[in-house]
Amino acid sequence: MDFEKRSDTRYREIGKITCHELCALPGVLDDISAGGLKMHYAFPVVVELENEYEVEILPSNAKNPIPLKLKCLPQWANEQDGSTYIGFKILYSPDANRLNEFIDHLEQLSEDQLPQIK
Numbered sequence: 001m002d003f004e005k006r007s008d009t010r011y012r013e014i015g016k017i018t019c020h021e022l023c024a025l026p027g028v029l030d031d032i033s034a035g036g037l038k039m040h041y042a043f044p045v046v047v048e049l050e051n052e053y054e055v056e057i058l059p060s061n062a063k064n065p066i067p068l069k070l071k072c073l074p075q076w077a078n079e080q081d082g083s084t085y086i087g088f089k090i091l092y093s094p095d096a097n098r099l100n101e102f103i104d105h106l107e108q109l110s111e112d113q114l115p116q117i118k
Contacts, residue, residue: 008033011106015059018067022046022053027086029057034103036089037072045084047077052091061109062102068095 015029017039027045030038037057053074056067072088079085093099 008035009107010036010038011103011110013059013061013106015057015062017058018056019053021051029059030085032057032059032103032106034090034100036075036087038085038087040083040085042083044079044082045077045086047074047084047086049074049077053088055088059102061106063105064098068099068102069093070095070099 010031010033012031013029017027017029019027023041023045025041027039027041030040032038039055051074053072054069055072056069058065058067062068070093071091073091075087075089077084077086090099
């Protein structure tokens with residue numbers, strides 16, 4: 001993926017992602033921004049790029065233990081060494097305000113400890 005075209009700063013963040021439309025088992029959050037996220041499953045998963053998915057994210061650095069519920073559209077999916085990596089664009093979501101608050105929280109943390117992806 002071409003990181004030069006990103007409009008939002010992505011933050012490395014680990015967390016649990018649940019998307020029942022993709023798989024009954026949770027995946028792992030790799031990074032997140034206000035406009036997108038990258039995640040992976042440790043096994044092959046079929047991703048329909050034209051489908052919107054509802055994902056629930058429980059990030060490790062969240063102040064609130066309630067998962068973020070977001071509507072996402074996959075931009076790409078790659079299988080590598082038996083794992084499936086997926087890049088999502090975040091669409092309008094009921095938890096958009098909570099996502100923005102979380103991104104602001106990560107931005108504050110990044111000044112001290114979290115590496116940014118540019």
